[in-house]
Amino acid sequence: MSTEALHRLVVNGDVCGSGRLGLRAKLRMREAMYGVFASGFDAAGVGERSFRMEDRGDGVLVALAPDVPSAQLVGPWLEGVYQRLRQENEGRAEPLRMRVAMHAGPVAEDARGLAGRAVDLTCRLCDSDTARDVIELADRAPLLFVVSDSLYHDVVAEGGACIEPEHYRKARVSKKETDTEAWFHVPRLPYPPLPAPERPRVTGVHAARGPAPEQGGGADHGGSAPPPEYAAKYHFGHIGGSNQIFDGNTFNGDFTGVRDTASGPETGSATEGGGR
Structure with a gap:
């Protein structure tokens, strides 16, 4: 198998709160999770030969073939996933909820799986504290969707079938070596409930004199005056x-x-x- 890196769309999905489940409940969760992803691929018209999927226990990692249009995943695929989640949650006391992240970039594939910075970033977007905070603030919403800044501007912002760029909002993501901006979307909400940004603590003489100037731009006053x-x-x-x-x-x-x-x-x- 060739390990040459190709530009591919990467998808990482993770089930929220799976650590609280017992073995039988976890097996039912996994069956539902795979059904949700399959419904998304059916809605997008993507066959099994067009993607590589890896099992991650309570989630999945997918790399699409280079010829699959990203707009098909950002639009119809996401809508299919959302509708299947709604069906799965009918009558459930504890709804199945997922975080899904997407990014595109060079991806290598060998016999053991997928590798590359695009894979790393996608997984970190999905597993970030920001993503976890948003899905928690979104109450019982079944799905949180996160895309990288580049994917938003290249694909989401252009619109298209089932794509709603006006309902995305940008927030900072810090995870391991990653410190970047990403775009968040909760289907059927006008905008995602982003966590409030942390405010820097102001102490000492500057607290008495007034707020510190915003970072970026202006002269550096060295903190002395x-x-x-x-x-x-x-x-x-x-x-x-x-x-x-x-x-x-x-x-x-x-x-x-x-x-x-x-x-x-x-x-x-x-x-x-x-x-x-």
Whole structure:
């Protein structure tokens, strides 16, 4: 078998919460999962000879033949998967829910399976904390779909049958060596419930002076002083507790001060103890 890398679409699907299942329930889950993927391929008109599928226990990894149009998977295949999931979940107390990710790039194949950075990225998109957070926030939605930034711009953004680019949203994905942006979609929702981005902690003197400037653009102020756009004629500060350090000085007790930045040092009064 040739190990030459070919440009192929890669799909990784994973069942949510499978670790909680017992053996019999897990076997039923696997049967349903394979039925879901088969329905997707039928809907997209993709035969078994056009893809290589690997079993991943509670998921599957698939690489499509180079001549399979990516739009068929992003559109009709995804719709087929979604509809089959709805059928599988009829009457289930615990619905079958899946995360599915796609990316396209060079993929090598040997007797043992699939390899390549495209495979790595697809799996990391599917298994990322961001993807797990989104499917959790999506309540009982049966399917989360994630595509790489390049696949979104090359395929999804162009639209087509069963493709809804306006219902995708972009979020950051960090997993192992991967730090990138991806696009998230929950079928039948106007937009996916993305987790709130983490805000950097602001402490010390910069917390008193105002928010730090956004990263990217502007001069580097080295953390020693606020940039010019944050400068003001007067500086107000309140310090609670004893032995607080403020602009290089130590104060014992609460202290409220006002400083005229143009004319002189800060003056103020201590409510207890003295400043030094």
